[in-house]
Amino acid sequence: MILLANSLVTPAVGTLFWSAFIFILFFLLLTKFAWKPILSAVKARDEVIKSSLESAAKAREDMLKIQSDNESILRKAREERENILKEARDVRDKLISEAKGKATEEAEKLIEKARVGIENEKLKALSEIHEQVATLSVDIASKLLGEQLKPSGEQSKLIDNYLKEIDFKKN
């Protein structure tokens, strides 16, 4: 065990010198020519990955925002359309009802006018018929009587009386 203590646990001067020299040289060379380029390459890559991830997340966010925007725009458009349609329907209904009212009114007016016209025409026709009938009656009577009755006041009065007795409504 004394042997062990001596040969193993006592650092030899030469080994100390060489290991310090080798280790420090190893450290300096590696630091300058290996670790710096390696670490900076790894770091650069990490940064690229990080920034790409960030921009991807941002793009996704933007897309979501655009999507929700689209939706709201769509919804608004739909509402607008509904409104426009409703308005149009209202206008149409209003126009229709107005037109209907006007048409009815016009029609009624026309009908009224026609009725008045008809009434007038009727009256005119009736009076014409009266006249005609009177003339015909006089003609017939004169023929029958063989004499030319003069359309004097007495005769006309007589004819009128006859005619009054005739009920038009029977025809």
Add this chain to the structure above:
Amino acid sequence: MKTRILFGFLFFLLINGSTISLFGQEVKGAGETTEKFDANTFILDHVADSHEWHILTKPNGENIALYLPVIVYTKNKGFYVFSSKKLAYGKVYKGFKIEEEGDLKGTIVIVNEEGVADEKNLPLDLSLTKTVVAMISAAIIGLLLFLSLARSYKKTGISHPKGMQSFLEPVILFIRDDIAIPNLGHKFEKYMPYLLTVFFFILINNLMGLIPTPPPFGAIVTGNIAITFILAICTFIVIQFSGNKMYWKHVFATPGVPFWLLPIMIPVEIIGLFTKPFALMIRLFANMVAGHFVSLSLISLIFIFGSLVLAPVSVLFVIFMDCLEVLVAFLQAYIFTLLSALFIGMAIQEEH
């Protein structure tokens, strides 16, 4: 792999009909009385640092080893650089010798003309030992790996990771996201190079130590206290240099402590500054050495009992231990890095 090679080696022993020494002991021919196997020496020789990289010992006693350069300095004679082959088998070269027994076993000593070692006056030994060579190899492997990784990053730019990147990048990101950021907050970038270097330095060395052979694999670099000491010192320096006002206030005027307690508290806090890296040093060293100790002890069992019947059991246990050691290799690198980050984080935290 370690076990497989050893298993094959055991059959080689049987066929040969002679006992050969893996362990630097004297070799006995067939029929001679075999020396008693000393597990302690066997294990320590494997774990300890050495001037040559022993691969195996041939039946005739020759070592197949990689002889590493010896660099020694003495005040009188100056620098000497020569192959450790000149010192192999206890030879003396230019007044130097590797001590083979005793407290100084494995160290280079100066011998005088009479062949007596001067144990008081040791030369400065800056040899490229097994541990140092293994560490240099690990550093080269690490540099090649990460420099080519950096180059591939220049090519791919910010596109997804390809090839080696997909293999190493998760580890780098793990250190960044699970070690640096939770402990260091927004200042983590400044400390990332240090944490990454420490982590991969320890990891590569740990894993290389698990592969038994050939060189540069198999040396227990992180099981050498000098290396863990240097790593801990580096963490210590980083902590002290990044410590802010809050940190020093906690050391020298701990808030909420009555002033008459300060004479006790200040030394305790100062000791606390050193215990943290000290714990780092011991933890890494002890864990890595312990794993190899267990594996080698299990292998030693075969030789202690001198029976092949035991070999399958030993081998199974060693396989199990090696799997565990792979886990420990990662775990210890992680723990060292995590604790370094934690201590630095404690030194730079803002007032709350």
